[in-house]
Structures are given as structure tokens and as C-alpha cells.
Amino acid sequence: MNRTDRLYAIREDLRRAGPRGRTAEQLATAFEISVRTVKRDISALQQAGFPIWSRTGRIGGYVVDPAATLPPVNFTAAEASALAAAIAAHRGQPFDQQARAALVKVLGVMDPHARQQTDALTERIWINHTTTEPAAPRHRTAVERALQERKVLSLRYRNQLGEPTSRRVDPQLLAFRDGHWFLIAYCRTREAIRWFRLDRVDRATLTTQPATDVPVEDLGTPPATAASVRAGL
Numbered sequence: 001m002n003r004t005d006r007l008y009a010i011r012e013d014l015r016r017a018g019p020r021g022r023t024a025e026q027l028a029t030a031f032e033i034s035v036r037t038v039k040r041d042i043s044a045l046q047q048a049g050f051p052i053w054s055r056t057g058r059i060g061g062y063v064v065d066p067a068a069t070l071p072p073v074n075f076t077a078a079e080a081s082a083l084a085a086a087i088a089a090h091r092g093q094p095f096d097q098q099a100r101a102a103l104v105k106v107l108g109v110m111d112p113h114a115r116q117q118t119d120a121l122t123e124r125i126w127i128n129h130t131t132t133e134p135a136a137p138r139h140r141t142a143v144e145r146a147l148q149e150r151k152v153l154s155l156r157y158r159n160q161l162g163e164p165t166s167r168r169v170d171p172q173l174l175a176f177r178d179g180h181w182f183l184i185a186y187c188r189t190r191e192a193i194r195w196f197r198l199d200r201v202d203r204a205t206l207t208t209q210p211a212t213d214v215p216v217e218d219l220g221t222p223p224a225t226a227a228s229v230r231a232g233l
Contacts, residue, residue, distance in 0.1 A: 003041075006031055008101075010041055011050055014064045016108060021055055021063035075110055077117035084118070085125050092133035094174050094181060094198075095144055134181035134198035142204035143183055147171045150211045153185070156203035157196055164202065169194070170211035172219055177226070186214055193219055 010031065014022055022030075024038045031038075042062055046052055051065035075083075083106065087099045107115060134140065146153040155167045169185035172193070176182075180197050187194040193214065 006033070007041055007045060010038075011045055011064075012104070012108065014052060014062060015105075017064075019063065019066070021061040023061035026061070075106060075114065077114050077121050080106060080110060080114070080118040081121040081125060084122050085127065088125075088127040091127075091129060092137075094134070094140060097141075098144075132199070135201050135204070139201050139204040140198065142206045143171065143174075143198065143201070145206050146204075146211070147174065147183075149206075150213065152188075152207045152209040152211050153183075154203075154205040154207055155196065155201060158200045158202060165189075167194075167196075168207075169196070170214070172214050173216070175222075175226070177223065184219055186212065 010027060013027070013030065024035045024042075027033075027038045028035045033041075042052055042054075053063050053065065055061050055063050083103055087096070087103050090096055090099060107118070110118065135143065142153065145151070150171075153169050153171055155169060157165050157167055159165060166189075168188045169183070170188070171183060171185045173184050174181060175184055175195070180199065183196045183198060183201075185194060185196060186192070
């Protein structure tokens with residue numbers, strides 16, 4: 001297990017433990033690492049903003065702030081399977097990794113019987129993964145972070161003729177149209193809004209410069225069949 005996977009697993013193990021928490025020794029045994037490594041991993045999670053508290057006293061150990069745990073949820077097997085199907089069909093697309101992480105959290109707090117029903121139902125839903133990814137994972141991650149953190153993005157981009165160009169852009173939104181994902185951004189080179197097909201991005205680097213927000217209504221008129229994801233919530 002690499003460190004990234006281990007950090008995620010430790011986080012979820014502490015979340016599931018609830019108020020009982022886990023001692024450093026218990027985590028070391030469970031993940032076959034040293035107590036010293038456990039402490040370094042806990043420190044890394046705390047620095048990343050995950051609310052883990054060190055508990056003193058006879059029991060000791062680590063506890064997750066209750067506010068960071070999901071309350072009991074009553075997803076039906078059909079509802080959870082629908083989420084799993086949608087996420088599976090979205091594999092390799094923007095925010096795919098975050099969607100899969102959210103599904104793991106949902107499944108982790110489901111009633112055991114409903115979870116078994118979900119496992120049985122999802123075995124009977126097949127997804128044919130033939131759609132190519134819109135961009136290399138590391139470039140897609142940079143685009144996602146730039147949009148979420150509102151930071152300027154440095155792009156190495158191929159135009160319709162295949163000619164490479166370098167751009168610095170202020171990300172505004174992601175759009176799926178005509179079978180392709182686009183980053184709609186304010187291009188500082190052209191001083192105008194431009195649509196960048198993600199599969200033509202050869203390099204995407206997140207900068208520390210804050211991006212300028214453009215009102216959605218100033219980005220142009222979307223197709224009549226288009227709507228934001230929020231519209232479906």
C-alpha cells in the first residue's frame with residue numbers, strides 16, 4: 001500500500017471508529033507499520049485539514065471530530081447502485097476521483113443488509129468503458145484544482161490544427177458538449193473567453209495566482225439542452 005492509499009485508509013478507519021478512536025499501536029498493527037510512521041501519517045492528515053484530535057488519558061489514541069463524520073443515512077440499494085452506476089460511467093472524467101471517494105463514504109455508513117443488497121444489484125449493472133479520457137490524469141487534476149481553488153492555470157495546448165500554444169487562463173467552468181469536455185476560461189493571451197478541449201491539453205500547471213471570476217451570464221449562451229449540474233439537485 002503506497003502512502004497516499006494508506007493515509008486515506010487511516011482516515012476512513014478513524015472515521016468508522018467514531019468516539020472509540022484508535023491508538024497508535026492499533027493503527028500500527030492494522031496497517032503493518034511502525035508507531036512512528038503512524039504519528040507522521042496522523043500529522044500529515046492534520047496538516048491537510050482533517051480534524052483528528054489526540055486523546056489523552058488512560059485510553060489515549062486518536063479521535064475524529066464528530067462533525068467530520070456522516071450521520072446515519074438511509075440509502076436504498078437502488079439509490080446506492082444508481083450512484084455507483086453513474087460514477088462508473090463517469091470514470092476518467094473530471095472529478096472522477098472525488099466521486100469515487102464520496103461513494104466509498106456512502107457505502108461505509110450504509111446498513112449492512114442494504115450494503116449486501118447493493119453489492120448484489122451492482123453486479124448486475126455493466127458499464128462498457130470505451131470512452132477515452134479527456135486529459136491525462138495529472139493534467140485533469142490540475143484543471144479540477146484550478147477551478148475549485150480559483151487559481152490561474154498555465155496550459156500547453158494544441159489548437160484545431162495541432163499547433164502547440166502556451167496560455168495562462170482564468171478557469172470559469174467545465175462543460176460537456178458534442179462528446180467532449182471543455183474548460184471554459186478567460187485567456188490572458190487573447191484577452192477573451194475561450195473554450196479549451198481537455199483532450200488537447202498537453203500540460204496543465206496550477207499557479208499560485210488568484211483567478212478572476214467572470215459572471216456566468218457573461219460566458220455566452222449555453223445550448224438549449226444544457227444545464228448546470230446544480231440544476232439537477
